[in-house]
Amino acid sequence: MGETPRLVASDIDGTLLRDDRTLSPHTAAVLARIAAAGTPVVLVTGRPIRWLQLVYDQLAEPLPAICANGAVVYDPVADEVLRADPLAPELLAEVARRLRAAVPGVSFAVEIVDSRQMRHEADYPLRWDADTDAIRAVESPEELLSAPAVKLLARAGEQDPDVFVRVVAGALQGLAEATHSSYTGLVEISAAGVTKAAGLAWYCARLGIDERDVLAFGDMPNDLPMLTWAGRAVAVANAHPAVLEIADEVTAANSEDGVAAYLEKVFGVG
Structure with a gap:
């Protein structure tokens, strides 16, 4: 430089x-x-x-x-x-399938409409803007994964974030990107290469x-x-x-x- x-x-x-x-x-x-x-x-x-x-x-x-x-x-x-660069619904479904098999008790949320809105499963723990109109619980897993999402969020209770992200990345094996930006046990998943x-x-x-x-x-x-x-x-x-x-x-x-x-x-x- x-x-x-x-x-x-x-x-x-x-x-x-x-x-x-x-x-x-x-x-x-x-x-x-x-x-x-x-x-x-x-x-x-x-x-x-x-x-x-x-x-x-x-x-x-x-x-x-x-x-x-x-x-x-x-x-x-x-x-x-x-x-x-969102994850397509078919990719979301495969990612969720793999993580449900690999991580007991995992729950999901998605950032949709270019991250202007969020949808989450009923048991997904919300920590921030839970009361805004942009946030809504879905009635079924199929509804959660029905629209392109710029980010899939995964939680499974209290987790060491560094360990948890390695478990998630291993389950996805290059299918998508997995990372974390906090110490709360949240893993953030994006499309491959994003x-x-x-x-x-x-x-x-x-x-x-x-x-x-x-x-x-x-x-x-x-x-x-x-x-x-x-x-x-x-x-x-x-x-x-x-x-x-x-x-x-x-x-x-x-x-x-x-x-x-x-x-x-x-x-x-x-």
Whole structure:
């Protein structure tokens, strides 16, 4: 990578946001100055589109986003999905069949309509926006798997997430991507080849930007493909051990504005 990156890509939760899910005014100001000076800043997240407004409310201007672990590329200004890579219903059915055979007590939810809506089985434990109109329990497994989904979510009680994701990936054997972005025992499943790296690569190609010129920040295993792909990979100090192991550099923790501190150093803004 040259001295100055041509694009900045950052994960949101655990990276840009503090532990209380707020964005510090300082970090927001640094991102705004970099974007205003002409360097694209892109959010690359496991979050669905419907969760982005909570972040946009804390930014000076909404930033483009690679959502659902790379399955959705979103333009917030036009409220337009530029690209979507969902799991087809037939693939969803095969993934669910394999996981039900391999994981006792597994339950599922799906992100549909480009992640603007979520459907879940009755016994799937909801932890966040359970009361919104976009979330609904289905009446049968067949209904859950009847529409293309940009992400399939799997839970099976309390699980070590690193162990659980290996079990899921082993059961799928390349049929789909399996990763995790939290410590709650949730595994996130995307179509084969769909990762944060793939979504970001598509967006960068659209802008004519090479991966060598991309500076990327992250903290969890779902960030690994992006961090491996980017020209410069920076982990926050609170990152998962797997992320710390492959990062080119480590900045301060999310609670200490680590991304902003690193960007100030690279771009000379403050």
